[in-house]
Amino acid sequence: LPRAIDIAESQADAIGNGSASFDGSTDYIEIADSDVLDARLSWTLSAWIKLGSGTSSFDRILGKQTTGGQCNYGIGLENGTDFGVFINDGNGFNDLYHATDLAVGEWVHGVGTWDGSYLKVYLNGILVGTSGDLSSSNASVVNTAPVLIGRNDTGGDQYFKGNLSQVGIWQGELTQAQIQSLMESTSYAKIPADVKSTLGTSLFDAKPNIKDNWSLYTNNERDNTDNGVVITRPAGTGDARGALYTVSGASNDKLYKLQYDAYYVGTDTTMRLVYQVDGVSNYSEYFTTTSTTYTYYFIYTGATYLLFNNMDAGNSIYVENISLKEVTCDLVAYYPLDADNSANGVTNDVTTGEVLG
Numbered sequence: 001l002p003r004a005i006d007i008a009e010s011q012a013d014a015i016g017n018g019s020a021s022f023d024g025s026t027d028y029i030e031i032a033d034s035d036v037l038d039a040r041l042s043w044t045l046s047a048w049i050k051l052g053s054g055t056s057s058f059d060r061i062l063g064k065q066t067t068g069g070q071c072n073y074g075i076g077l078e079n080g081t082d083f084g085v086f087i088n089d090g091n092g093f094n095d096l097y098h099a100t101d102l103a104v105g106e107w108v109h110g111v112g113t114w115d116g117s118y119l120k121v122y123l124n125g126i127l128v129g130t131s132g133d134l135s136s137s138n139a140s141v142v143n144t145a146p147v148l149i150g151r152n153d154t155g156g157d158q159y160f161k162g163n164l165s166q167v168g169i170w171q172g173e174l175t176q177a178q179i180q181s182l183m184e185s186t187s188y189a190k191i192p193a194d195v196k197s198t199l200g201t202s203l204f205d206a207k208p209n210i211k212d213n214w215s216l217y218t219n220n221e222r223d224n225t226d227n228g229v230v231i232t233r234p235a236g237t238g239d240a241r242g243a244l245y246t247v248s249g250a251s252n253d254k255l256y257k258l259q260y261d262a263y264y265v266g267t268d269t270t271m272r273l274v275y276q277v278d279g280v281s282n283y284s285e286y287f288t289t290t291s292t293t294y295t296y297y298f299i300y301t302g303a304t305y306l307l308f309n310n311m312d313a314g315n316s317i318y319v320e321n322i323s324l325k326e327v328t329c330d331l332v333a334y335y336p337l338d339a340d341n342s343a344n345g346v347t348n349d350v351t352t353g354e355v356l357g
Contacts, residue, residue: 020150020337024052024059024161028151029335035282036332037064037169038072038142039114041255041299044170044329045075045085046111046182051104052162055080059160060152061110062167066145067154069093073140073169075112076152076160077102085112085119087134089141096121096131104162109183114140115173125180149335165337171297172198172255172329188334199257200326203249228260228320231308245307247324250300257330258298258306260322263291266315276307291318297327 022028031037045062055077063074063086071088077097078084081104084097096119102108111122116139121129145153149167152158166188174182178195185191250256258277262284276282277298284294298304308319 018338019048019050019163019165021163022052022150022160024055024159026159028159029149029337031147031149031333031335033064033144033146035296037147038297039064039140039169039171040142040297041140042113042115042171042173043073043140044111044113044168044172044174044179045073046109046166046168046170046179047075048107048165049083049102049110050107050163051077051081051102053104055104055161058152058158060148060150060158061160061164062147062149062169063152064143064145064147065152065154066143069154070141070143070145072143072145073112073114074152075110076158083108083110083121083123084129085114085121087114087119087138087140089139092137094119094131094134094138096129098123098128100128111174111179111182113173116140122176122179125176125183127176147333149337167333167335167337168331169333170329170331171257172327174329178329188336191331195329196331198328199330200328202323202325203247204322204324228318228322229308230316230318232316246305247300250304250324251326252300252302254300255327256298256300257325257327258296258323259293261291261293261320262287262317263289264315264317265289277304279303291320293321297330 020029047061049061057080058076058078059080060074060076063071063076065071065074065088068090069088070090071086071093074086076084076086078095081101082097082099083102084095086093086095088094096112098121109122109124113120113122117133117135119131119134120127147169149164150160168182174195178192181192181195185195264287277296282296308317
């Protein structure tokens, strides 16, 4: 069982109910790529780690790296025993390792962060390393690679050997105090709310008449709801367009979280929604008549607007419960890798083992 140090009592408390064992040669976990798992500005990665014997090389614990080498984020080991963090936007690989050997067979809490300029390494809640300013040589750039736990897809010898538990991925950088609270939490449920997520006030919630902040775009009809907009494209019309909302009140170069519910009314099962952020079109997954929540993170640049398009004539899109908040930190993935059966998209089956959501 992973252990956390209780500083006040100088005692160890058990965390979780078991862990995942990796053999160092074939074992790994793969989580499919998604917008939510792409870190666009800053990030935090955490895990409880217990090294196995005979570790060597650049063994990977957690990362999102393409076969071409571009690494959105990652934590792992150098020489098999030095814990560190790394990033590569395709123009250069930067890493930071703490040059103190981790003891084989002992649990340690490891965290790596990137704030847009500096890499930092924490061990057992203590800041043990900070890089120089890397903002001119690297940035957090999204990619289409899956998230891998226990393996680096670009190197056949970069498998982790040992045990991992309580693996987490955050949009945004956690503070040292938050990291210490995370380490001392004995389950996902006990992680403090402000460590899981610290968000600003919604720019939409602050407007009492949200329905009046949308303008009609080309070839559509628009109705209003109290908390959103309905976009109807009449049959026989040309290019599909939608309702336009220009973002105001946001700060440049800050990370924001866009979230909304959407569904359609009609008969076309290929309906989908398009929204544009900073002039770049982003497509939601195909959806049905069932209301679904969509989440997207982006960096505000001063020219950001939201354009919801109706793609198919004769149908109506409902976009409701829209929220746009500045992100300080937001826990987007958490994998206990233990026997717990209720932790943020992770379920456990006694026959097939861990199932990752």
